[in-house]
């Protein structure tokens with residue numbers, strides 16, 4: 365075991381929550397170590413959406429321009445069954461769209477920017493294995509595996525940003541309460557053609573038994589197909605050709621591309637997703653944020669943004685305390701949960717209701733085409749009601765702001 369180093373904040377996990385928190389702390393001159401188990405930031409099947417609420421934050425700290433110069437694709441509305449459910453264009457923001465940007469590009473950009481700060485360090489291929497605790501159970505640091513060796517680092521605060529399967533959550537003996545039903549999803553990509561006017565929109569489509577959620581990307585579609593839990597083996601038995609035909613029933617133009625692209629079931633990822641939440645996001649010396657504290661499902665494509673808003677509120681609360689030369693106590697950690705939990709609860713409730721609707725559709729014998737109830741279509745004609753879904757998805761309800769700019773070190 366190597367001799368223990370010491371930092372003010374140690375962040376376990378370099379996903380959206382960990383990388384944004386690391387960036388803000390580094391820019392404020394807080395000694396920060398980010399430990400990421402992956403060798404790079406290449407992520408698949410975890411979504412790639414950045415909404416207006418996070419772009420506004422990046423704008424306020426001078427990063428939005430550079431982020432929007434990175435390769436991305438903009439989505440301006442989401443529809444279901446031909447009805448526009450969420451129109452981002454009506455938002456009062458400089459960013460009335462969803463930015464679809466590969467996480468590898470976004471997270472590598474943040475890593476590159478953060479490395480400019482002398483107080484910031486990131487280690488890749490560094491898998492956090494254990495919490496270091498004192499006799500009273502307070503967290504004092506972590507042990508992580510790097511190059512086959514265990515390394516110890518002491519930290520004033522450990523922030524677990526290690527995602528939905530959080531190892532540190534288990535290490536701390538914390539258990540998620542389930543808040544949504546289990547969804548089973550088939551996830552794949554199909555090439556996109558610039559001339560695809562008819563399907564060049566994002567949203568839900570169905571024509572046969574299964575609903576497909578289609579997200580438009582620069583040169584491909586990212587497609588999620590929600591299935592009835594427990595039926596994947598039956599779908600596989602019907603054969604990949606039957607699945608191509610199912611895609612064709614929803615979007616005839618995509619069937620030949622499915623035949624060319626999805627040659628075997630290996631070309632399709634099978635994912636289980638269940639939303640959950642911790643009752644308490646912290647303990648002495650330990651805070652959990654992002655999916656480690658509250659697992660978000662893909663419904664609404666918001667989890668990355670909720671993780672980033674958690675990171676920003678974490679910086680808002682802890683930077684002034686650390687800059688004052690004080691220790692982070694449980695009151696401060698509780699304040700972070702108080703600031704973030706209401707919005708998270710609200711969105712997880714929406715995910716539960718929307719997830720149940722999807723399950724109803726896939727569980728019905730014949731499969732039903734998406735039909736937005738007439739009452740909802742009528743309600744969406746009122747501007748006040750029409751603005752609720754884009755505000756909830758794009759801004760998280762109430763806007764989160766970065767409050768630590770006055771601590772940024774002069775570069």
Ligand SMILES: Cc1cc2nc3c(=O)[nH]c(=O)nc-3n(C[C@H](O)[C@H](O)[C@H](O)COP(=O)(O)OP(=O)(O)OC[C@H]3O[C@@H](n4cnc5c(N)ncnc54)[C@H](O)[C@@H]3O)c2cc1C
Nearest residue numbers: 377379380381401411492526527654655662665666667668
């Ligand atoms: C199928 C699917 C589709 C989704 N689609 C979308 C979408 O379109 N838009 C959206 O906003 N959200 C989407 N989400 C939700 C979103 O992916 C998560 O909410 C979001 O990534 C959470 O960010 P995070 O930083 O908390 O965790 P993560 O993004 O999971 O990052 C955790 C990081 O910790 C690292 N790590 C794990 N264990 C350790 C360890 N022991 N030591 C060190 N590092 C570790 C991992 O390698 C990873 O980099 C989707 C989720 C799923 C499952």
